[in-house]
Amino acid sequence: MTAGGIVGEYLALKEESEADLLAMQMGDFYEFFHEDAETVGRELDLKVSERSSGGELYKMAGVPVADLTPYLKALVERGYRVAVADQHEIEGGHERRISRVVTPGTLVDPSGDDAQYLASVVGSGDTVGLAFLDITTGRFQVTSLSGPDSMSRALTELYRFAPTELLPGPDLRNDDDFLGRVRERVDTKLTLHGAEAFAPGRARHTLQSQFGEAAESVGLDSEVAVQAAGAALAYVEDTGVGALASVTRLQAYSADDHVSVDATTQRNLELTETMTGQGVSLFSTIDHTATSAGRRLLKEWLGRPIRQRGELTRRQSAIAAFAEDAMAREGLRDLLADAYDLERLASRAVSGSADADALLRVRDTLALVPELTDAVANAHRLSDSPITDLLDRLDRERAAELHDALADALAEDPPNTLTEGGLIRKGFDDELDDLIERHESAVEWIDTLAERESSKYGVSRLSVDRNKTDGYYIQVGKSQADSVPEHYEEIKTLKNSKRFVTDELAAKEREILRLEERRGDLEYEVFRGLRERVAANADILQDIGRVLAEIDTLCSLAVHAVRNDWCRPELSEGDELVVEQGRHPVVEQSTEFVPNDLRLDSERRFLIVTGPNMSGKSTYMRQAALITLLAQVGSYVPARSARVGLVDGIFTRVGALDELAQGRSTFMVEMQELSNILHSATEDSLVILDEVGRGTATYDGISIAWAATEYLHNEIRAKTLFATHYHELTGLADHLPRVENVHVDVNEDGGEVTFLRTVVEGATDRSYGVHVADLAGVPGPVVSRARDVLDRLREEKAIEAKGGSGESVQTTFDLGSGSFTSAADGGERSDEAAPALDPDTEAVLDELRATDVNSVPPVELMAKVQEWQQQLGE
Numbered sequence: 001m002t003a004g005g006i007v008g009e010y011l012a013l014k015e016e017s018e019a020d021l022l023a024m025q026m027g028d029f030y031e032f033f034h035e036d037a038e039t040v041g042r043e044l045d046l047k048v049s050e051r052s053s054g055g056e057l058y059k060m061a062g063v064p065v066a067d068l069t070p071y072l073k074a075l076v077e078r079g080y081r082v083a084v085a086d087q088h089e090i091e092g093g094h095e096r097r098i099s100r101v102v103t104p105g106t107l108v109d110p111s112g113d114d115a116q117y118l119a120s121v122v123g124s125g126d127t128v129g130l131a132f133l134d135i136t137t138g139r140f141q142v143t144s145l146s147g148p149d150s151m152s153r154a155l156t157e158l159y160r161f162a163p164t165e166l167l168p169g170p171d172l173r174n175d176d177d178f179l180g181r182v183r184e185r186v187d188t189k190l191t192l193h194g195a196e197a198f199a200p201g202r203a204r205h206t207l208q209s210q211f212g213e214a215a216e217s218v219g220l221d222s223e224v225a226v227q228a229a230g231a232a233l234a235y236v237e238d239t240g241v242g243a244l245a246s247v248t249r250l251q252a253y254s255a256d257d258h259v260s261v262d263a264t265t266q267r268n269l270e271l272t273e274t275m276t277g278q279g280v281s282l283f284s285t286i287d288h289t290a291t292s293a294g295r296r297l298l299k300e301w302l303g304r305p306i307r308q309r310g311e312l313t314r315r316q317s318a319i320a321a322f323a324e325d326a327m328a329r330e331g332l333r334d335l336l337a338d339a340y341d342l343e344r345l346a347s348r349a350v351s352g353s354a355d356a357d358a359l360l361r362v363r364d365t366l367a368l369v370p371e372l373t374d375a376v377a378n379a380h381r382l383s384d385s386p387i388t389d390l391l392d393r394l395d396r397e398r399a400a401e402l403h404d405a406l407a408d409a410l411a412e413d414p415p416n417t418l419t420e421g422g423l424i425r426k427g428f429d430d431e432l433d434d435l436i437e438r439h440e441s442a443v444e445w446i447d448t449l450a451e452r453e454s455s456k457y458g459v460s461r462l463s464v465d466r467n468k469t470d471g472y473y474i475q476v477g478k479s480q481a482d483s484v485p486e487h488y489e490e491i492k493t494l495k496n497s498k499r500f501v502t503d504e505l506a507a508k509e510r511e512i513l514r515l516e517e518r519r520g521d522l523e524y525e526v527f528r529g530l531r532e533r534v535a536a537n538a539d540i541l542q543d544i545g546r547v548l549a550e551i552d553t554l555c556s557l558a559v560h561a562v563r564n565d566w567c568r569p570e571l572s573e574g575d576e577l578v579v580e581q582g583r584h585p586v587v588e589q590s591t592e593f594v595p596n597d598l599r600l601d602s603e604r605r606f607l608i609v610t611g612p613n614m615s616g617k618s619t620y621m622r623q624a625a626l627i628t629l630l631a632q633v634g635s636y637v638p639a640r641s642a643r644v645g646l647v648d649g650i651f652t653r654v655g656a657l658d659e660l661a662q663g664r665s666t667f668m669v670e671m672q673e674l675s676n677i678l679h680s681a682t683e684d685s686l687v688i689l690d691e692v693g694r695g696t697a698t699y700d701g702i703s704i705a706w707a708a709t710e711y712l713h714n715e716i717r718a719k720t721l722f723a724t725h726y727h728e729l730t731g732l733a734d735h736l737p738r739v740e741n742v743h744v745d746v747n748e749d750g751g752e753v754t755f756l757r758t759v760v761e762g763a764t765d766r767s768y769g770v771h772v773a774d775l776a777g778v779p780g781p782v783v784s785r786a787r788d789v790l791d792r793l794r795e796e797k798a799i800e801a802k803g804g805s806g807e808s809v810q811t812t813f814d815l816g817s818g819s820f821t822s823a824a825d826g827g828e829r830s831d832e833a834a835p836a837l838d839p840d841t842e843a844v845l846d847e848l849r850a851t852d853v854n855s856v857p858p859v860e861l862m863a864k865v866q867e868w869q870q871q872l873g874e
Contacts, residue, residue, distance in 0.1 A: 007033050007058050009096065017083030017098050021075060024096060025087040029062040037061040043078055044071055066417070069109070069353075076107045079189045100240035104189045105165030108243050108351045109344075110136055113292035115300065117161045119188070120232040121154060122169035122198055122224045128154040129169075129224030131232040132161045135351075137343035138246040138542050142229045143253050144222035149679060151178055152262070153255060158186050159263035160303045167235055169227065170195045185263045193235050203230020206237075211250050220252050246350040248539045259305040259632050260649030260680065264673050268654040268688075269625055270586070271302045282626065285586045286635075288559040290336040293343060293545055294552030301553065305632035307646055309571055314386045315554060315634025316568055321385035322558030323636075328379035329555060335372055336552050340365045342545030346538040349531050356414035356423050356527065362534055362541065363406035366399050369544060372551070387554070390547050398540050402533070409530050423523045432522050439515040442508055446472060449505070459483055461497075464505075472509040473499040561636035564588070569631040569642040575684060576601035577628060577719055581640035584623035585630070588638060594757040595640070598624055600719045604740050606712065608730055609723040610764040611744030616757040617723040618654060620744070621688045624721055625650050628686050647719070649685040651677040653692060671704075678711060687712060687720040702726045713739060730763035 006026075010033045014022040021039060023030040032040045037059040041048035046061045063071050068084070075082050086099045105118030116136050122129040128150045131142045145153045155178070158166070166188045172178060173192060182188070196202055203226050207215040210233055220226050229250065236244055267275060272283045283302055289295045306312065322329045340361040348354040349362070373391050376382045409428045426433055450464040453474065461477030470491060476484055481498045488500035534541070560566065564585075581595035594616070600607065609617050627637045631644040653673045674692055681687050692708055693701030705726055712720050713736050722729075733739045743764035745756040 007056075010034075013085045013096065013098060014083065017085075017101055019081040019083035019101050021080050022083045022085060023063075023068060023072070024085040025065065026062075027087070028065055030065060030068050030084070031060050031062040033058060033060050039080075040071070040075065043080075044074055046071075072102055073107060073109065073111060076102050076104055077111060079104055081189075081191070098240075100242070101238075102241060103165055103191065103239060105133075105163065105191075106135060106236055106239045106241045106243065107164075108136060108241055108353050109348055113295045115139070115161070115296050117163040118165050118167070118232055118236065119158060119161060119163035120167040120169070120228040120235070121158070121172060122227040122231070123150075124171040124175065126150055127222070127224055129222055129226070129228035130154060130157050131225070131228035132157075132163065133232045133236065133247065135236060135241070135243040135246060136347050137545070138248055138347060138538065139251075139343075140229070140232075140247050140249065141251045141253055142220060142225050143255055144225040145255055146222075152676060152680070153260070154178075155181055155185060156260065156262040157255060158182060158188075159266060160261070162186060163188050165189045165191055167191055167193045167231055169198045169224075169231070191235075193231060193238075197231040197234040197238075198227045200227055202234070203227045206230040206233050207250070210244065210247065215250065220250075225252070241351060243347055243351040245535060246347040246538050246542075248542065256648075257307060259307060259629070259647060260651075260685075261303070261305065261629070262649075262651065262676065262680070264676070265625075265650055265652045266303060268652040269622060269629070269650075271629075272299055280586060280589070282586055285589055286557065286560045288556040289552045290333050290555075291339050291341065291549065291552045293339075293341050293549035294336070294556060297546075297549040297553045298556060301633045302629070305629050305650075306634075307632065307648065309646065312571055312632065312634045312646075314389075316571075316636075318386045318390075318554045319558045319561060319634070319636060320568060321381045321387060322555050323562050325379055325381040326562070328375065328382050329558060331375055331379075332372065332382075332551065333555055333559075335368055335375065336548065336555070338364065339368055339548050339552075342541045342548070344545075346534070346541035346545070349534040349541075350538050352531070354531055354534070355416070355418060356410060357416075359406055359527075359530060359534060360410055360414070363403055363410065365548075366403035366406070366544070368548075369394065369396060369399050369403075372548075387551060390550060394544055394547060395540050398537065399544060402537050402540070405533060406530065409526070418524050418527060423527050429522070429526050432519070432526060435515055435519045435522060439512065439519055442512045442515060445508055446505075446512070450474075457483070457485055470499060471501075472505055472512075473501055474505065475499050557633075557635045564638065566636035566638050567641055569627070569637045569639075569644045571631065572643045572645040574602070575645035575647075575719065576643060577624065577645060577686070578643040579624070579627055579637075579639050580642070582623055582627055582642065583638040584619050585626055585638045587619055587623075596620055596623075596757075596759040598759075600721075603738060605717060605738040606709070606720045606722065606736070606740070608709075608733065608739060608741050608763070609721055609743065609759070610725070610727065610730060610741065611723075612746060612764075613725075615744040615746065616759075617744055618690055620759055621690065621721045621723055622652075622654070625652060625686060625688050647684055647686045648682055649680065650688075651681050651685060651718075652688040652690075653677060654688060654690040674704075674708060678708065678716070681712075681716050681718045683717045685716075685718040687716075687718045689720065689722040691724060692722070693726070702728055705729055706732070709739070710736070727763065733763070 010022060010024050010031075013024060014036070021032065021036045023032060025031075037048050040046050041061050046063070048059050048061045050057060050059050052058075072082055072084070081101060081103045083101045084099050085096045087094050087096050103118075105116065107116065110116050115134050117132045117134050119133075120129075120131040126146055126148060128145045129142070130145070131140070133140045143157070145157075147153075163186070166182065166186070168175075168179065168190060179190065182190070197206075200223050204215075207220075207226065207230050220229065233244065233247070236247075261269075261271075266272070270279075270281045273281050283299055287295060287298055289298055322332075342362065342365055345354065345358055345362050345365075348358055373396070376387055376391060382388070409424055411422055411425050414423045424432060426436065446464060446466075450462055453464075454460060454462045459476055459480050461480050463475050464472065465475060466472045473491060474484075474488065475497050477497050484500060487502055489502065490498055491501050492499040577598060577600040579598040582598055583593050583595050587593060598607075598620075609621065611617050623638070627639060627642060628644055628647060629650055630637045631642065632646060637644075653670065670692065674689075677687055677689075689708070693703075693705040705722075705724060706729060709722060709729060709732055712718055712722075717738075730741050733741045740761070741763040742759050742761055745758045745760045746764075747756055
């Protein structure tokens with residue numbers, strides 16, 4: 001075929017696949033052409049060659065057939081959809097057909113421990129359906145959301161699951177606002193799958209084909225949920241990766257089963273990643289898991305806290321058992337360290353990508369089940385705990401049968417390839433044993449041939465060897481080459497020797513080749529049967545994998561609790577949050593932490609937190625949120641004691657990432673996040689607000705903070721901590737019954753300021769911004785001058801501005817009159833009064849001076865401010 005023909009075929013197949021890249025088999029290589037060659041060359045550091053044929057120039061890059069998988073994984077994990085076109089022999093030649101399309105969401109054998117979800121989202125407006133399918137583990141979860149905030153809640157779910165690939169339904173493909181927010185918050189590849197897969201009838205048929213009657217019994221009562229689930233399954237089927245058999249269960253869940261922790265809050269609390277990309281997250285701090293599946297589950301628990309009191313109590317009891325029996329805990333951790341990821345191994349077996357080493361890992365992990373069961377049974381504290389209930393879920397008889405089959409069949413050290421022999425133990429298959437015996441006999445004949453021939457013909461420098469070019473041959477030194485018998489046929493002359501072959505040797509070689517080929521085929525056939533048996537038991541492997549992951553996660557939480565003196569929180573029936581000597585779980589790892597108490601209850605719902613910058617206000621509020629979240633993971637918490645009423649959501653407005661690139665100012669981001677909280681929080685929520693209103697003018701900021709405080713207190717009634725520098729807000733505690741002031745204490749001694757980082761009752765009476773500037777390394781002259789200006793402002797004295805050369809420029813600001821006066825250095829100051837104000841302005845100032853802002857209701861005060869603005873603007 002000409003170059004044009006090859007490239008034309010390549011381009012046609014790529015267009016058919018609708019993939020980003022195409023790997024087309026050509027003999028022993030998979031080749032990429034044109035732009036694809038440049039892409040893989042850049043991404044994978046492959047050599048790109050340039051060829052010319054018939055006057056046409058084209059680029060190409062290739063990888064050996066046997067090495068495609070790791071290159072494929074690397075490309076897919078970079079976000080590419082890669083089609084694979086395999087070569088098939090037909091009469092008179094060959095043809096190439098697309099066999100599969102591997103995508104970020106359908107990669108069966110990924111790198112890393114994280115879950116790999118393919119997500120599908122359907123609907124618009126008030127109703128949204130979501131499906132999350134991880135074909136590497138078989139996990140398939142579906143939900144529906146309804147209400148005016150359903151799109152925002154859908155974004156939260158997407159952030160929680162962090163899918164590697166997202167299939168938006170037909171109605172969402174033109175929703176630039178939603179898709180734009182997805183791109184901002186979720187690192188995922190958007191794929192436009194065929195609209196017909198989302199059709200309700202087709203989607204329901206797809207579900208029934210996969211799950212049978214179970215599709216109707218899981219509670220998918222929303223059409224959009226059915227559409228999302230069916231489309232996800234259809235997409236996996238259409239890619240041809242062959243992994244659907246690992247999807248054995250469909251789990252319908254309600255988003256209300258979990259604590260609402262939106263994308264902003266997950267980011268602000270740094271649950272699984274830090275805001276800056278540096279430092280440590282909560283996950284990396286408390287992760288002591290021994291298995292990749294355990295790490296995956298721990299991360300899932302942190303992102304999806306729950307509200308079921310019974311399940312939380314069960315987890316706490318298991319952690320308590322591990323915490324109280326150190327020897328048993330460490331023994332189990334040692335066992336778990338030898339466990340492999342059964343969920344993913346099952347998926348690989350189902351897809352046909354599992355090799356002999358993968359099945360050995362299944363065998364070795366199944367062997368741990370009886371050991372774990374015995375270890376738990378023999379540890380009194382563990383045997384009387386929910387850990388026993390976890391192990392009792394398993395079908396240990398089926399697991400033992402599968403283990404024994406694998407142990408009987410697989411060789412202990414199998415080769416990397418599946419067709420060269422050596423996969424299966426002797427004694428497992430009679431026909432295979434016969435072939436192996438005959439092969440070994442033929443090989444032994446070859447191995448002893450040199451000795452027999454040398455002795456028979458008196459040729460001392462004689463050896464027998466084999467290479468790819470000559471096959472088996474007899475090699476004789478040149479000095480004795482003339483002494484060989486006549487039936488030796490010379491095939492090659494070398495510098496110091498000659499090579500010969502005999503009819504008998506050639507026949508034996510043909511026999512060995514036939515036996516090797518048949519042995520390889522039969523071993524592969526036996527291996528495939530074994531792999532299919534593993535695939536048929538995917539459900540039990542998934543069950544065991546999930547139980548091992550949960551034991552590992554609970555054990556990890558116990559390890560951290562013991563090492564860091566965490567306590568078991570009381571899960572209160574009320575809605576209080578009472579913490580004694582609470583700490584921040586991450587910050588306490590790197591500093592000598594000052595613990596603090598916290599009390600929120602039905603009579604004390606709203607804390608206004610004041611104090612200097614860098615004194616610990618944000619840490620105090622974040623630790624309150626993290627203690628609540630950890631309690632609703634089922635974990636112990638960093639405190640001497642804690643009583644936690646379950647919440648339905650944790651909402652934070654802490655800091656603002658720079659989103660100017662998206663055309664949104666810091667203040668706009670702040671207001672959008674505040675708006676989300678005010679729309680989403682309920683009486684059962686916990687709200688954390690840090691410096692609301694600081695991104696705009698002072699009076700605007702105070703007004704917004706004031707109004708938000710009233711709304712949260714009067715309308716929503718959520719438990720709230722609100723840190724602010726607007727000391728005016730502390731007066732609200734005198735007027736709103738459930739608002740209290742607390743502040744971070746400071747010690748002043750001889751002009752020296754020490755932040756005590758202790759939170760005490762009451763409002764702070766001043767700020768310490770100049771001291772913070774000093775701590776931050778602002779040059780001494782600036783700090784000194786700032787102190788002087790601050791003293792004059794406090795004493796309401798005129799401030800004299802300094803000129804550029806250091807001399808005084810007689811420019812002063814009088815706090816009493818609010819006017820500036822100036823004169824050149826050395827000149828006389830003007831004694832003239834400031835220009836008189838017009839009568840309307842004077843009237844407004846008189847009315848302002850007469851207004852008691854502490855007694856006027858906020859709404860009335862804001863109305864007066866607007867009235868004054870209108871008068872001054874006329």
